[in-house]
Every structure is written in C-alpha cells, then in structure tokens.
Amino acid sequence: MIILKNCFKRMLRSKLSLLLILVLPPLMISLLLGVGNNGTGYPNVGLVDQDESLLAKQLKEVLEDHASITMLQEEEINQALSGGRVSLVFELEKGFTEELINGNSPVLHSYKIQESNSIIPVQLAADAYVRAAKNLAIMAEGDTEVFYERLQLYQEGPLGLEIIQSNGVDGGIIERAIFSMGILGMNMLFLSMYSSIHLLKDRENRTFYRIQTSPLPQWNYLIQNIVGFLVIMLIQISGVFFILNFVLDLYLGVDVPALFGVMSVFAVVCVAFGVAVASLSRNKRQAGATASMLITPMAMLGGMLWPREIMPELFQHIGIFLPTTWLMDAVTHVVINGSIMAAAWEMSILILFSIVLFLLGSWRKVLIS
Amino acid sequence: MLLEMDQLVKRYHHDIVVDHLSLKIREGEIFGLLGPNGAGKTTTINMITGLSKIDQGSIKIFGQDLGINGKRIKEGIGLVPQEIALFDDLNAWENVAFFGGLYGLKGDLLKERVQRSLKFVGLDEHQKKFPKKFSGGMKRRLNIACAIVHQPKLIIMDEPTVGIDPQSRNHILESVRALNREGSTILYTSHYMEEIDAICSKIAIMDQGRIIAQGTSDELKKMISSEERILLTVSDISYSMTEEIKKLKGVIDCHTKGQEITILAKKDSALIGQISLIISNLGAEIHSLQVDKVTLESVFLTLTGKTLRDAE
Structure with missing residues (x-):
C-alpha cells in the first residue's frame, strides 16, 4: 500500500491539484450555468399526427408537459418552422403504432431549422417515450390491448416521466443537470492528465526505475497508482455532487446514486486515459500537449459543452468514437429516466473504452521493457 | 560467494x-x-x-x-x-x-x-x-x-x-x-x-x-610493474616521430595528444636516451619529460588503451 499512500500524499499536498479536484468543477458549473441560463423557456412544438392512434394522443400529452403543442398538417411543416411559429415538429406517420406493436422500429420524424437549448428536453422526452413504447410492444408480443394496458401502467409508474414532472422539474433544470455533468466530466479528463504527469514524473526523476529494483512487482506499482487516481477522482465526484446538490441546490435527477454510478464508470475511463497518455508520452511536456490536443475536442465533440445536435452531422458521427459522447448519453438517460439500467448500454461502451485504453497503456509498457 | x-x-x-x-x-x-x-x-x-x-x-x-x-x-x-x-x-x-x-x-x-x-x-x-x-x-x-x-x-x-x-x-x-x-x-x-x-x-x-x-x-599494479609510462611535451610532433619511437625495442605503445607524447614501454634506462635522440634528430625540442610510477590509471591505460577521462 506504500505506493497508494504516496500517491495520495503527493497529489493532495499540491494546492494546484486540490484546486483542480474540488474547487474548479463547481466553480465552472456555477459560472457557466449562470451564463447559460437564458433561452430555456417553454418552446412551441408542432405535431403532425397521421397515425391518429391512442399512442399518438398519449405522446401529445407527454410533450405538453415540456412544450406548447400545435397540431399541424404535413404540408404546413415548412411554413410553421420558417415562420417561427414552432421550433420543432414531430411527425407520426400513418401506421406508426401498428408497426410498433408488430415489433418493428418505426421512426418518429422530427424537423427543426435551428437548434436551441429549449427544445432538447422535448426531444429527449419524445425519444424516451417512444423507446419505452417499443420495449413494451416487444413484451406485448403483438397484442394491442396488452400493449396499451402496459403503456398506461408505464405512464403512471414510478419510473415514468410523470414522476419527474410531478416533482415540478422542467426541461431547463434537466438540461442544466446534464450540462453540469458535462463540465464535471471535462474536469475529470483534465484531472486524468494530472495522473499522467504524476506517472511521468516518476519516470523523469528516475524513482520509477529505483522502485523496479525493489521487491515490488511493476504491475503492483501500476495497480496501486490506478487505485489511487480512481479514489481521488471519486473524491472529486463526491465533492462536486455535494456542492451541486446542497450548496448550489441543483437538481441532479431522481436517482442521484445512479448518476454517481455513471460518473464513477467514467472515472475509470479517465484513469485509463491518463495511464495510456502517460505510456505513450515521452515526457511531461508531451503529455501536456497531448492533453490540450485531445481533451478539449473530446469535450466539444462529445457534447459536454453544448448539445451534440447543434454540430454538423460529420462531427456527430466522429463523436461516436469518443467516450465523452457515451458519457453524455448515459447521463441524459439517467437524468431523464431516473434509472441506471436506462444507461446500461452506454456504460458497457464506457467500460469497453477503459479496457482498450488500459491495454494501450500496458502495450507501451511492454515495448519499454 | x-x-x-x-x-x-x-x-x-x-x-x-x-x-x-x-x-x-x-x-x-x-x-x-x-x-x-x-x-x-x-x-x-x-x-x-x-x-x-x-x-x-x-x-x-x-x-x-x-x-x-x-x-x-x-x-x-x-x-x-x-x-x-x-x-x-x-x-x-x-x-x-x-x-x-x-x-x-x-x-x-x-x-x-x-x-x-x-x-x-x-x-x-x-x-x-x-x-x-x-x-x-x-x-x-x-x-x-x-x-x-x-x-x-x-x-x-x-x-x-x-x-x-x-x-x-x-x-x-x-x-x-x-x-x-x-x-x-x-x-x-x-x-x-x-x-x-x-x-x-x-x-x-x-x-x-x-x-x-x-x-x-x-x-593489478604488479601486472604492469615491468612497464613504465613516459610523458613528453615536445615542440613539434610529427607522424614520423611517433613511428620512429614505436620502432624502438621495448616500446609497447605510443600516442600523441596536442603537444604531448605518451609512451608505454618496458622498463629500460637506455630507452629515454634513444627517444631524446629521435626527437632532436627531427629538429624538435623536449620541453618536459616525466616517467610515471605505476598507478591504477596506468594499469587501466595499459589494459584498455585509453584513459578513463578520455572515455568519458
């Protein structure tokens, strides 16, 4: 445990790291939320209902909790959007519900001219509702009656969207919770660079080689450091959650432990990222340059600083290959659905990212030896 | 052990x-x-x-x-x-x-x-x-x-x-x-x-x-006790000078650095006279002459052909 103790001692002794760990993330979040508070009003959303089913009616009810809904005909879409009557239009094609009940995956079309922060919760709510309906349809095995029964139960159930609304949570608050996690995630990535520098420092001051001459195996040295960095990152998450929840009084979704779980999985990715950068860099300067080259674009493309939807499609596709995108998706699902299971797929991808990054770190280590 | x-x-x-x-x-x-x-x-x-x-x-x-x-x-x-x-x-x-x-x-x-x-x-x-x-x-x-x-x-x-x-x-x-x-x-x-x-x-x-x-x-010193190192500072060193010295009986090695000639040779009192003769015949002057006693440095020089400081 000597390496672990040493890791804590060295990292927590530095004022800079304490600033990076505990002060900077809540400070950034409160500053940016203060600036970004505008434009989260109640948006006007159009709905084209060619399906005319009970599901479409219920979807309208769900959307009404997030926006003012205007019923439109298909040919009115362009005019309504260009004239600024609505910011977003959803279109349910004829046979949408039938296809859904038959186990297919019909598409809920959405149209918009310009991205705005206010329509994101509406999109998220529609997306969550349709996804839930698809799952219920699969379970109903084509039985329309069973499907609607379960859909009703879902809407009334504790995990449904209703519970969020019954708490008086509006889209802007959800959006702010997601945004604050993005800022925290970006800070965690920067903290991971501190881990890289810590490992590289050991190499540069030759203590790493000296440790290798001791009876302690090299893998043990690495594991203890990884555990140390992980614990420090968990301290950061806990501290920031505490400040956001109790000091800034920011809503973090119905299931805060689930959100903590998602951020903890991302902490593993960050540590793996730090180890990989340390292994691939020759010195601290190179690691610093790598940090500035990678972290900011990762944060931007992953949707940590603004919604991914406002970026060109090409950038959105690139984002799929970044862990930050999957973190933001996981955070969104957990904040909206209030369950860690809603983000199971995204979390699996994050775990996969950490495995790849750890392997990358150890591959370079093999080359050195 | x-x-x-x-x-x-x-x-x-x-x-x-x-x-x-x-x-x-x-x-x-x-x-x-x-x-x-x-x-x-x-x-x-x-x-x-x-x-x-x-x-x-x-x-x-x-x-x-x-x-x-x-x-x-x-x-x-x-x-x-x-x-x-x-x-x-x-x-x-x-x-x-x-x-x-x-x-x-x-x-x-x-x-x-x-x-x-x-x-x-x-x-x-x-x-x-x-x-x-x-x-x-x-x-x-x-x-x-x-x-x-x-x-x-x-x-x-x-x-x-x-x-x-x-x-x-x-x-x-x-x-x-x-x-x-x-x-x-x-x-x-x-x-x-x-x-x-x-x-x-x-x-x-x-x-x-x-x-x-x-x-x-x-x-180690005993290994080369039958040898000695002669250090000379000469006014004008030439290639033929070192070649002539190397031909002398008893000379093991001779190399130059700047104005200095270092000679490793078997102990022989007549050798210094012969070296002086070669140098003066070639029109050069001897500024200094030193015969070193055996040290670890000379042992190292004898065995490796280089001084440790050169090696640095």
Missing part, C-alpha cells in the same frame, strides 16, 4: 553489451568495477538488480539464482543509482521512509531505520527539507540514505560521487567504509581511480563488455 555471475551475456539488437562476463564477489568485500562509458558496467548492474533481462548466463546472489528467487534476492540489495532518484514533492524523511516501505518496513522500525539512515549520511538535521533545497552533495547523500534504509547485505553504488564537492565526496567515501565495517558487501563503480584505489579491496577492469583484469590494487 555473495555474488556470482557466470558467462553473462546481454545483447541490444546486434550489439553485445555484456560479453560472457564472469565475476565473483565475496561477502564483506568492497569490490570496485572500473571501466569507461559503454564498457557495460551499468548494464551489468541493471541485470543484477533485475532492471534488464539476462540473455545468457546466470547470476547467483546470496547463493540463490536471480531468475528463480528474484523477489527474495531484491530484498537484500540496495541500489544507489548513478542519477539522483528522489521525489521532489516529498521531504528527505518521507523519501527515505517511502523506499523503506517498499522493502516492507513499517511502524516504529521504519521510523528508527529512517532516522538512522539520515544520521548516517549526515542529513538528520535537514529531514524536513525538500530535495530541491539541497546541494548536489546533499542530494547524493540522500540518494544513499534511500538505498541503505532497509540495511541491505549487498549495496550497489553506481558512480555515487559524480559532480560533488570534495567535502561531500569524503563523507560518502567514509560512509562506504563504515557500511562495509557494519557488514555490507559493496559493489562500487567510479571513474575516479583514486577513489577505487583508496576504498576497494578488490577491483575488476571492464572494457567492451568483458572483464579484462581483476585482483587487488597491488595485484
């Missing part, structure tokens, strides 16, 4: 860095390993400490095979690396305690050993200071304290006195003797012949990955 290396080979790509090296060090010895840069000393040390893999041959330390009982063997070794290896963000006490902890020391025993090690190297009054506040000599001493805190049976010191003031050097040399008196066996490498001559009970000269001679300082 405390340390036994048998037919040790280390290759880097196609280069043989350590070439079938065999060496034995007895318990209680201060063993000096001399050699120019690139001779393979550090690679040999790296193999002993487990930093480099052995390509061929074997190393036995404390009677155990390094390849089989590496972990246990490492517990009994302390390495003072050539470059200072300390944590800048830990103070002197914490640095020594960290390395003590790596060897399983804890609690009161660790505290006592750390205190003892710092006192041993004369840094007990500076234990709360950080290494960046230390002079080069103090850092070197702290480097030693970190290596001896677990009281190893074998201490390997790789150039521990490089770039320090005479006072710190004397302190370190005294420390080496004291550690040896307390029962530690020491493997000591240095570029400074006088250090090796002063403290080592046995010396091995290494060049191009091989041990080319070994024995006590006196034994």
Whole structure:
C-alpha cells in the first residue's frame, strides 16, 4: 500500500491539484450555468399526427408537459418552422403504432431549422417515450390491448416521466443537470492528465526505475497508482455532487446514486486515459500537449459543452468514437429516466473504452521493457 | 560467494553489451568495477538488480539464482543509482521512509531505520527539507540514505560521487567504509581511480563488455610493474616521430595528444636516451619529460588503451 499512500500524499499536498479536484468543477458549473441560463423557456412544438392512434394522443400529452403543442398538417411543416411559429415538429406517420406493436422500429420524424437549448428536453422526452413504447410492444408480443394496458401502467409508474414532472422539474433544470455533468466530466479528463504527469514524473526523476529494483512487482506499482487516481477522482465526484446538490441546490435527477454510478464508470475511463497518455508520452511536456490536443475536442465533440445536435452531422458521427459522447448519453438517460439500467448500454461502451485504453497503456509498457 | 555471475551475456539488437562476463564477489568485500562509458558496467548492474533481462548466463546472489528467487534476492540489495532518484514533492524523511516501505518496513522500525539512515549520511538535521533545497552533495547523500534504509547485505553504488564537492565526496567515501565495517558487501563503480584505489579491496577492469583484469590494487599494479609510462611535451610532433619511437625495442605503445607524447614501454634506462635522440634528430625540442610510477590509471591505460577521462 506504500505506493497508494504516496500517491495520495503527493497529489493532495499540491494546492494546484486540490484546486483542480474540488474547487474548479463547481466553480465552472456555477459560472457557466449562470451564463447559460437564458433561452430555456417553454418552446412551441408542432405535431403532425397521421397515425391518429391512442399512442399518438398519449405522446401529445407527454410533450405538453415540456412544450406548447400545435397540431399541424404535413404540408404546413415548412411554413410553421420558417415562420417561427414552432421550433420543432414531430411527425407520426400513418401506421406508426401498428408497426410498433408488430415489433418493428418505426421512426418518429422530427424537423427543426435551428437548434436551441429549449427544445432538447422535448426531444429527449419524445425519444424516451417512444423507446419505452417499443420495449413494451416487444413484451406485448403483438397484442394491442396488452400493449396499451402496459403503456398506461408505464405512464403512471414510478419510473415514468410523470414522476419527474410531478416533482415540478422542467426541461431547463434537466438540461442544466446534464450540462453540469458535462463540465464535471471535462474536469475529470483534465484531472486524468494530472495522473499522467504524476506517472511521468516518476519516470523523469528516475524513482520509477529505483522502485523496479525493489521487491515490488511493476504491475503492483501500476495497480496501486490506478487505485489511487480512481479514489481521488471519486473524491472529486463526491465533492462536486455535494456542492451541486446542497450548496448550489441543483437538481441532479431522481436517482442521484445512479448518476454517481455513471460518473464513477467514467472515472475509470479517465484513469485509463491518463495511464495510456502517460505510456505513450515521452515526457511531461508531451503529455501536456497531448492533453490540450485531445481533451478539449473530446469535450466539444462529445457534447459536454453544448448539445451534440447543434454540430454538423460529420462531427456527430466522429463523436461516436469518443467516450465523452457515451458519457453524455448515459447521463441524459439517467437524468431523464431516473434509472441506471436506462444507461446500461452506454456504460458497457464506457467500460469497453477503459479496457482498450488500459491495454494501450500496458502495450507501451511492454515495448519499454 | 555473495555474488556470482557466470558467462553473462546481454545483447541490444546486434550489439553485445555484456560479453560472457564472469565475476565473483565475496561477502564483506568492497569490490570496485572500473571501466569507461559503454564498457557495460551499468548494464551489468541493471541485470543484477533485475532492471534488464539476462540473455545468457546466470547470476547467483546470496547463493540463490536471480531468475528463480528474484523477489527474495531484491530484498537484500540496495541500489544507489548513478542519477539522483528522489521525489521532489516529498521531504528527505518521507523519501527515505517511502523506499523503506517498499522493502516492507513499517511502524516504529521504519521510523528508527529512517532516522538512522539520515544520521548516517549526515542529513538528520535537514529531514524536513525538500530535495530541491539541497546541494548536489546533499542530494547524493540522500540518494544513499534511500538505498541503505532497509540495511541491505549487498549495496550497489553506481558512480555515487559524480559532480560533488570534495567535502561531500569524503563523507560518502567514509560512509562506504563504515557500511562495509557494519557488514555490507559493496559493489562500487567510479571513474575516479583514486577513489577505487583508496576504498576497494578488490577491483575488476571492464572494457567492451568483458572483464579484462581483476585482483587487488597491488595485484593489478604488479601486472604492469615491468612497464613504465613516459610523458613528453615536445615542440613539434610529427607522424614520423611517433613511428620512429614505436620502432624502438621495448616500446609497447605510443600516442600523441596536442603537444604531448605518451609512451608505454618496458622498463629500460637506455630507452629515454634513444627517444631524446629521435626527437632532436627531427629538429624538435623536449620541453618536459616525466616517467610515471605505476598507478591504477596506468594499469587501466595499459589494459584498455585509453584513459578513463578520455572515455568519458
């Protein structure tokens, strides 16, 4: 445990790291939320209902909790959007519900001219509702009656969207919770660079080689450091959650432990990222340059600083290959659905990212030896 | 034998860095390993400490095979690396305690050993200071304290006195003797012949990955006692001058550097006269002449054909 103790001692002794760990993330979040508070009003959303089913009616009810809904005909879409009557239009094609009940995956079309922060919760709510309906349809095995029964139960159930609304949570608050996690995630990535520098420092001051001459195996040295960095990152998450929840009084979704779980999985990715950068860099300067080259674009493309939807499609596709995108998706699902299971797929991808990054770190280590 | 290396080979790509090296060090010895840069000393040390893999041959330390009982063997070794290896963000006490902890020391025993090690190297009054506040000599001493805190049976010191003031050097040399008196066996490498001559009970000269001679300082000197080194400063050195000198009977080697001619030759009183004659016949003047007595430096020069400072 000597390496672990040493890791804590060295990292927590530095004022800079304490600033990076505990002060900077809540400070950034409160500053940016203060600036970004505008434009989260109640948006006007159009709905084209060619399906005319009970599901479409219920979807309208769900959307009404997030926006003012205007019923439109298909040919009115362009005019309504260009004239600024609505910011977003959803279109349910004829046979949408039938296809859904038959186990297919019909598409809920959405149209918009310009991205705005206010329509994101509406999109998220529609997306969550349709996804839930698809799952219920699969379970109903084509039985329309069973499907609607379960859909009703879902809407009334504790995990449904209703519970969020019954708490008086509006889209802007959800959006702010997601945004604050993005800022925290970006800070965690920067903290991971501190881990890289810590490992590289050991190499540069030759203590790493000296440790290798001791009876302690090299893998043990690495594991203890990884555990140390992980614990420090968990301290950061806990501290920031505490400040956001109790000091800034920011809503973090119905299931805060689930959100903590998602951020903890991302902490593993960050540590793996730090180890990989340390292994691939020759010195601290190179690691610093790598940090500035990678972290900011990762944060931007992953949707940590603004919604991914406002970026060109090409950038959105690139984002799929970044862990930050999957973190933001996981955070969104957990904040909206209030369950860690809603983000199971995204979390699996994050775990996969950490495995790849750890392997990358150890591959370079093999080359050195 | 405390340390036994048998037919040790280390290759880097196609280069043989350590070439079938065999060496034995007895318990209680201060063993000096001399050699120019690139001779393979550090690679040999790296193999002993487990930093480099052995390509061929074997190393036995404390009677155990390094390849089989590496972990246990490492517990009994302390390495003072050539470059200072300390944590800048830990103070002197914490640095020594960290390395003590790596060897399983804890609690009161660790505290006592750390205190003892710092006192041993004369840094007990500076234990709360950080290494960046230390002079080069103090850092070197702290480097030693970190290596001896677990009281190893074998201490390997790789150039521990490089770039320090005479006072710190004397302190370190005294420390080496004291550690040896307390029962530690020491493997000591240095570029400074006088250090090796002063403290080592046995010396091995290494060049191009091989041990080319070994024995006590006196034994090594006896190897070339029938030879002498003549140093001349001449006004005008020419190629034909050195060629003529080399042709003289009894001359083993002759090389020049600037205005200086260094001649290694069999002891012969008539030789100096013959050399003077050649120089004056070629129209040059002798400004100075010196006949060196046998030193470890001349032994090294005789065996490797280069001085240690040239090798640096």
